[in-house]
Structure formats: structure tokens, C-alpha cells
Amino acid sequence: MSEFVNSIMAMVKAKNPAEPEFHQAVMEVVESLDLVMDKHPEYRTSKIVERICEPERVIMFRVPWLDDQGDPQVNRGFRIEMNSAIGPYKGGLRFHPSVNLGILKFLAFEQVFKNSLTTLPMGGGKGGSDFDPKGKSDNEVMRFCQSFMTELQRHIGQFTDVPAGDIGVGGREIGFLFGQYKRIRNEFVGVLTGKGLAWGGSLIRPEATGYGAVYFAANMLETRGETLEGKTAIVSGSGNVAQYTTEKLLDLGAKPMTFSDSGGYVYDEAGVDREKLAWVMDLKNVRRGRISEYAEKFKSATYYPIDSGLDYNPLWDHKADCAFPSATQNEINAKDAQNLLNNGVYVVSEGANMPTTPDGVELFLDKKILYGPGKAANAGGVAVSGLEMSQNSLRLSWTREEVDGRLSGIMKSIHDASKAAAEEFGTPDNYVNGANIAGFLKVANTMLDQGVV
Ligand code: NDP
Numbered sequence: 378m379s380e381f382v383n384s385i386m387a388m389v390k391a392k393n394p395a396e397p398e399f400h401q402a403v404m405e406v407v408e409s410l411d412l413v414m415d416k417h418p419e420y421r422t423s424k425i426v427e428r429i430c431e432p433e434r435v436i437m438f439r440v441p442w443l444d445d446q447g448d449p450q451v452n453r454g455f456r457i458e459m460n461s462a463i464g465p466y467k468g469g470l471r472f473h474p475s476v477n478l479g480i481l482k483f484l485a486f487e488q489v490f491k492n493s494l495t496t497l498p499m500g501g502g503k504g505g506s507d508f509d510p511k512g513k514s515d516n517e518v519m520r521f522c523q524s525f526m527t528e529l530q531r532h533i534g535q536f537t538d539v540p541a542g543d544i545g546v547g548g549r550e551i552g553f554l555f556g557q558y559k560r561i562r563n564e565f566v567g568v569l570t571g572k573g574l575a576w577g578g579s580l581i582r583p584e585a586t587g588y589g590a591v592y593f594a595a596n597m598l599e600t601r602g603e604t605l606e607g608k609t610a611i612v613s614g615s616g617n618v619a620q621y622t623t624e625k626l627l628d629l630g631a632k633p634m635t636f637s638d639s640g641g642y643v644y645d646e647a648g649v650d651r652e653k654l655a656w657v658m659d660l661k662n663v664r665r666g667r668i669s670e671y672a673e674k675f676k677s678a679t680y681y682p683i684d685s686g687l688d689y690n691p692l693w694d695h696k697a698d699c700a701f702p703s704a705t706q707n708e709i710n711a712k713d714a715q716n717l718l719n720n721g722v723y724v725v726s727e728g729a730n731m732p733t734t735p736d737g738v739e740l741f742l743d744k745k746i747l748y749g750p751g752k753a754a755n756a757g758g759v760a761v762s763g764l765e766m767s768q769n770s771l772r773l774s775w776t777r778e779e780v781d782g783r784l785s786g787i788m789k790s791i792h793d794a795s796k797a798a799a800e801e802f803g804t805p806d807n808y809v810n811g812a813n814i815a816g817f818l819k820v821a822n823t824m825l826d827q828g829v830v
Contacts, residue, residue, distance in 0.1 A: 379411050381407070381410075381411055381414055381421070382404075382407050382408055382411055385403070385407045385426055385427065385430065386400070386403070386404060386407065388427065388430070389403050389430050392431075393479065393482065395479065396478065396479025396482060396483075397479065398479050398480050398482075398483040398706060398707075398731070399479045399480075399482040399483045399486065401483065401731065401734075401735060402483040402486050402487055402731060403430055403486060404735070405731075405735065405738070405809065405813070406486070406490065406813045406817070407426060409809060409810040409813035409814055409817075410426060410813065410814065410817060412802040412803060412804070412810060412814065413802060413814055413817070413818075417821075419825065420821055420825075423824070423825060423829075425821045425824055425825070428824065429460060429486075429489065429817075429820065429821070429824075430486070432457050432458060432459045432460075432482065432485065433458050433459065433460060433461060434457075434458040434532075435455075435456075435457055435458070435478070435482075436454075436455065436456040436457075436458070436504075436529075436532050437453065437454070437455050437478070438453070438454045438455075438528045438529075439451060439452075439453065439454070439528075440452040440453065440454045440506055440508065440521065440524050440525050440528070441524060442517070442520045442521045442523075442524045443520060444517055445514055445516060445517055450521075452506050452507055452508040452521070453506060453507055454504070454505075454506045454525050454528060454529065455476070455478065455481050455504050455505055455506065456502065456503075456504035456529060456532055456533070456538070456540070457478075457481050457482055457484075457485035457502055457503050457504060458485075458500075458502045458532075458538055459482075459485035459486060459488065459489050459500070459501040459502055459503070460489040460500050460501045460820060461500035462500060462820050462823040462824050462827060463492070463493060463498055463499065463500055463819060463820060463823050464492070464497070464498035464499040464500045465499065465500055465534075465535075465536055465537055465538055465539055466500045466501065466502030466537070466538035466539070467488070467492055467499035467500060467501065467502060467538075467539050467540075467541070467759060467762065467763070468484065468485060468488040468492075468501055468502040468503040468504070468540065468541070468543075468759070469484075469503060469504075469505075469540065469541045469542050469543030469546065469758075470503075470504045470505045470506075470540045470541070470542065470543055470546045470550075470554075471484070471503070471504075471505035471506075471543040471544045471545060471546065472505055472506050472508045472509070472510050472544070472545035472546050472550065473505070473507070473509065473544050473545045474507055474508075474509040475507075476505045476506060476507045477507070480706070481503050481504060481505060482503075483706070483730075483731065484503040484543075484730055485501055485502050485503035486501070487501075487730055487731065487751070487752050488501035488502060488503055488759070489501030489816070489820060490752050490812065490813060490816030490817060490820070491751075491752040491753070491755075491756045491759060491816065492756075492759055492763075493815075493816040493817070493819045493820050494752065494753060494756055494791045494794065494795070494812060494815060494816045495756050495759060495760040495763060495787055495791065496787060496790055496791075497760060497763035497764075497787075498763075499759065499762075499763050499766075502538055502540070503543075504529070504540055505543065505545075505546070506521075506525060508521050508525075508545075509545070510545050510550070511545075511665075515549070518549065518550065518553065519553045522550055522553035522554045522557065523553060523556075523557040525554065526553075526554045526557035526558050526561070527557065527561065529554075530557070530558050530561050530562060533558075533568055534566075534568060535566040535567050535568050535766075535769075539567065539568060539569065539570060539762075539766060540554075540568075540569055540570075541569065541570040541571045541758070541759070541762050542571045542617070544616070544705065546571075547571075547583075547616075547617060547662070548571065548573060548583070551569055551571045551572060551573075552572075552573060554569060555568070555569050555572060555576070565577075566769070567765065567766055567769030567770070570582065570762035570765040570766060571583070571762065571765075572765070574774075577765075577768075577769050578765065579761055579762075579764055579765035579768055579774070579775070579780055580774070580775070580776065580777045580780050581761055581777060581780040581781050581784060582758075582761045582762065582765055582780075583617060583621065584621040584624065584625075584781075585621075585757045585758045585760065585761035585762075585784055586617065586618045586621065586728055586755050586757050586758030587617070587618045587619065587620065587621025587622035587623070587624065587625060587703065587728060587757075588621055588622075588624075588625045588757060588781070588784060588785075589754070589755065589756060589757015589758065589760065589784060589787075589788050590618070590622050590701055590703070590726045590727070590728040590749075590754045590755055590757065591605070591622055591625035591626055591629065591701070591726070592625070592757065592784070592785050592788040592789070593726050593749045593753065593754040593757075593788050593791070593792055594699060594701070594724050594726035594747070594749065594754070595629065596788065596789055596792035596793075597724060597726070597747035597749055597792065597808075598724060598747065600747075600796070600806075601747070604629070604630075605626065605629040605630060605631040605699070606629065606630035606631070607630060607631070607632070608631045608632070608698040608699050608724070609631070609632045609634060609648075609696070609697040609698050609699070610626055610631050610632065610633045610634065610697055610698065610699040610700070610701060611633075611634060611635050611692065611693065611695055611697045611699070611700045611701070611717075611722070612626075612633050612634075612635055612636065612700075612701045612703055613635070613636075613637045613642070613692060613701070613702050613703055613704040613708060613729075613732075614636070614637060614638070614702075614703035614704035614705075614728075614729065615636040615637060615638050615657055615660075615661050615668045616638075616661060616703075616704075618703040618728040618729065618755070618758075619636060619637075619701075619703040619704070619728070620654065620657065620658055620661070620662075622701045622703050622728050623636075623649055623654050623657075624651075624654060626701075627649075627650070627651060627654070631699070632648040633648065633649045633701075634646070634648055634649065634695070634697065635649075635692060635695070636649070636657060636668050636671060637668060637692055637704060638667060638668040638704075639683070640667050640668065640669060640682060640683060641668065641669060641680060641681050641682035641683045642668065642680070642681055642690075642691075642692040643668055643669075643671045643672050643678045643679065643680050643681075644678060644679050644681065644692075644695060645671075645675060645677050645678035646677055646678070646679075647675075647677035647678075653671075653675055656671075656674060656675075657671065668680075669682070688710075688712060689710065689712040689713050689716060690708065690709075690710075690713055693709060693713040693714075693716050693717050694713075694716040694720065695720060696720045696721055697717075697720060697721065697722050698721065698722060698723065698724060699722060699723075699724040699725070699726070700717055700722050700724070700725045700726075701725075701726055701727075701728055702725070702727055702728065702729050702732035702733065703728035703729050703732075704729055704732070705729055705732065706729065706730055706731045706732060707731065707732065707733075707734050708729065708732045708733075709732055709733040709734065709737050710734045710736070710737055711734060711736035711737050711739075711740060713737065714733065714734075714736075714737035714738075714740040714741060715740060718740065718741075718744055718746070722746070723746040723747060724746065724747045725741060725746065725747070725748045725749065726747075726749040726754045727749060727750055727751035727754045727755060728751070728754065728755050729751060729755065730751045730752075730755065731751055732751065733750075738750070738809065742807060742809065745806065748808060748809070749792075749808050750808055750809045750812055752812050752813070752816065753791050753792070753795050753808055753811075753812035756787075756788070756791055757784055757787070757788055760783075760784060760787045760788075761780060761783075761784055764780055764783055764784075791812075792808075794811070794815040795808045795811035795812040795815055796808065796811055797811070797815070798810070798811040798812075798814040798815040798818075799811030799814075801814075802814055
């Protein structure tokens with residue numbers, strides 16, 4: 378480890394104890410930035426990296442609400458406003474029992490570089506709560522969202538901080554949050570993205586992250602003169618990102634074969650087709666059921682419940698060409714990565730944030746497969762959120778074709794910028810270094826322009 382990486386990591390660990398995901402995310406970025414520091418001593422003298430690792434503001438608050446029995450419940454709410462150099466803070470809200478300060482700091486940190494890569498003027502932030510929407514009634518989710526927004530509203534705004542969805546926060550939750558913001562502030566503005574189409578949302582926003590991850594894979598394949606046509610794919614998750622990854626894979630002639638949730642996964646040898654996908658969308662978005670039901674409905678599929686005694690996830694141990702991790706962080710460990718490689722997978726495009734552990738990433742890079750890290754590959758979601766903000770400001774709605782065209786153009790420019798930066802800094806085809814460096818340079822140069830603030 379270089380003296381630069383060592384000193385940054387010592388500082389980050391001392392200031393943020395017991396936040397392993399945040400340490401992991403910072404480590405991955407500063408290892409890439411090590412390649413930049415000799416060429417740019419000004420970043421060291423201005424302590425740009427030290428400043429980028431320190432959130433501009435961290436907000437933590439109590440979220441009290443009444444359940445359906447009339448009993449009080451209490452959760453913790455967060456918003457990490459990480460960096461506003463190039464635009465208002467922008468990043469999703471996650472509602473999941475695993476949410477804590479360290480996980481949100483890792484996500485907010487990643488968001489800074491991702492948003493910069495999109496070419497749109499957005500800073501980085503992230504927020505959420507340890508609230509678990511699973512098993513709650515619509516009324517409980519509404520009361521929770523209203524209480525959450527009652528505090529959050531004083532910290533956000535269309536020009537300050539514009540949250541969106543993430544795990545556990547979809548169209549239903551954004552609706553309840555927006556309703557409460559509007560009621561308290563008495564203003565109808567684009568303070569959230571992922572809104573419904575009738576009240577300021579953008580076409581293609583729900584699809585954007587999954588579509589974008591598939592476009593990114595297609596861009597990587599194109600560098601080898603290949604396409605997704607006829608390729609087999611393993612997809613994890615069964616939420617927003619997994620669903621639209623599957624849809625775009627079908628559009629481009631690939632054969633997706635899996636879905637998962639926190640209970641286990643299904644492997645469908647015959648492949649997931651449009652009818653099965655529509656059934657999963659209804660299962661997950663309307664009936665809010667479990668993926669195990671897929672194997673009861675479709676006989677070509679087998680369900681494998683999670684076996685916590687295993688040190689690997691058998692989901693990643695099937696023959697395929699491509700993998701699209703679309704559930705959560707650290708879902709592919711080194712053993713899973715090795716299993717993917719042994720099974721012939723040579724394209725990994727990350728819809729989820731940081732789904733691969735560092736030793737897994739190392740294996741992918743060593744084997745020189747086409748590996749698109751989340752901060753580049755899943756930037757389509759926030760990119761279309763940025764386009765939603767533009768449409769809100771213009772008070773216009775673009776067509777599906779217009780937004781999808783812009784999305785695919787943005788994914789291509791993220792791909793090309795990452796590839797070019799990897800090459801410029803001596804590690805051709807390493808999209809990890811490329812994305813980290815390309816995302817960093819714009820933010821770092823802006824911070825130099827704006828002085829010590
Ligand atoms: P959803 O809540 O719609 O779906 C999440 C899926 O992942 C569900 O199938 C869920 O299963 C599963 N999952 C969540 N946590 C775990 C866990 N700890 N172990 C196993 N499975 C888990 O979320 P999204 O699809 O929106 O998000 C998925 C990933 O994509 C996240 O990493 C998110 O940060 C990332 N992402 C999302 C963007 C977006 O626009 N939505 C943008 C960029 C990145 P279960 O229902 O059982 O919990």
C-alpha cells in the first residue's frame with residue numbers, strides 16, 4: 378500500500394470507526410486515485426481527497442410513528458449530504474433494517490463519483506432509515522413516510538438536496554414522501570425524483586437503472602465486437618433493478634435465467650420470458666410476495682432457499698455468459714467470483730452498489746473479464762433522475778424515446794470516459810480505475826475552483 382493510500386485510510390478509519398462498508402468504498406477509490414496523485418500534486422496540497430472523504434453534513438433523526446394497533450414505533454432516519462461541488466446533493470433513500478450510518482456513508486461516497494460520471498450537474502448524497510417496509514400495511518408505510526418527511530423536509534429542496542428511491546423505496550413510498558413535503562412546505566416542486574407520471578415523474582425513470590446496466594454491458598461487449606444476442610445471464614434480486622435488467626436483456630435477445638430475494642433464488646432453465654417477468658412484477662410490486670412462489674407457478678424453475686451454513690451463494694454457480702448483480706452490497710464474495718469465472722461468465726455489469734467484495738473484484742480484474750463496477754454500470758438511474766429534474770425545471774415531459782435515447786447516450790459516454798481514463802492512467806480496460814478517476818477529476822477540479830469550503 379502506498380504512503381498516500383495508507384495515510385488516507387488511517388484517517389478514514391480513525392474518524393469513522395466500525396463502518397466497514399464505508400472503509401471498503403473509500404479504499405477502492407483511493408487505490409485508483411493513487412495513479413493520479415503524481416501527475417496532480419495540487420490535489421495533495423489542497424487536501425482534496427481528505428475533504429472528499431468527509432461528508433459536508435450528516436443528519437440523523439428520530440422517526441416516531443403509530444402502527445396499525447395504535448402502538449408507537451420508533452426508527453432512525455438519516456441523510457448524508459456528501460458533496461455539493463458540482464450540483465445539489467442527489468441520491469436515493471433506502472428503507473431496510475440493515476441501514477446504518479456506515480452503509481449510507483459508503484453509498485453517499487459512491488454517489489459523488491457516479492453522479493459526476495453522468496455528465497449532469499449533481500452532487501452526491503444518500504439517506505434512509507432502518508425501517509423495514511416488508512410485512513407492513515400501506516397505511517403503516519404511509520404514516521412512517523409522513524413522519525420521516527416531517528423532519529427531512531427542513532434539510533432538502535429542489536436546489537439543495539433532491540432524494541430518490543433505493544432498496545425499499547419505490548413509487549409508493551416516493552408518493553407518500555412527496556405528498557407530505559408538499560403539504561408542509563405548500564409548494565409543488567421537483568424535490569424528489571422517481572415521482573408518478575401524473576405529478577412530475579419522468580418516463581423511463583423506473584426502468585433506468587436496469588436498462589442502463591444492460592446498456593453498459595452491451596458497450597463493454599462492443600469493444601470485443603460482440604453483442605448480448607443469445608447470451609445467457611444470471612440476475613440477482615427481484616426488485617426494481619432486477620426487473621428492468623431482465624426486461625432489457627429480453628429486448629436485446631439475451632436469456633435471463635434467475636431471480637432472487639433475501640429468502641433464496643430461482644433458477645429457470647427455460648429462461649425468463651416476458652410473461653414470467655410480468656408475473657414477477659405483479660408478485661413483487663403489487664402482491665409483495667416472495668420469489669419462492671415463482672417455482673410453484675413455473676415448473677421449469679427450481680427454488681433454492683438461502684443456506685446460511687454455506688460460505689458462497691449457489692446462485693452464482695450456474696453456467697452463463699453474463700452476471701448482473703442487482704440486489705445488495707457484498708453479495709459476490711471471492712468464492713462466488715471464482716464460481717462465476719469457472720462457469721464461463723465473462724461479463725459482469727453491476728446494477729447494485731458495491732455488490733462484489735474487494736477480493737472478488739481482484740479476481741475479475743486479474744482474469745481481464747469485462748467488469749463494469751456499479752458506480753459506472755448503475756449510473757443510469759441517477760442519470761434519468763437528473764433528466765427528471767431538467768423536465769421539472771422546464772415544466773415539460775419528454776417522450777419515452779427521447780429519455781431512453783438520452784439514457785443510452787449517457788451510458789455510452791460513461792463507458793467511454795471510464796475506458797479512456799483507465800488507458801490514460803496506465804491500466805487499460807480496468808473500468809474500476811477508469812470510473813473512479815474520471816468521476817473524481819471533475820469533482821476535484823471544481824473543488825479547486827471553489828476554494829476551501
Ligand atoms: P428493491 O428494494 O426494489 O429490490 C431489492 C432486491 O434485492 C429485492 O429482491 C430484495 O429482496 C433484495 N435484497 C435487498 N437486500 C438484500 C439482502 N441483504 N440480502 C439479499 N437480498 C436482498 O431495490 P432496488 O432494485 O432499487 O435496488 C437494488 C440494488 O440496486 C441496491 O444495491 C441499490 O442501491 C442499487 N441501485 C438502485 C437504483 C435505483 O434506481 N433503484 C440506482 C442505483 C443502484 P427482499 O425483497 O427479500 O429484501
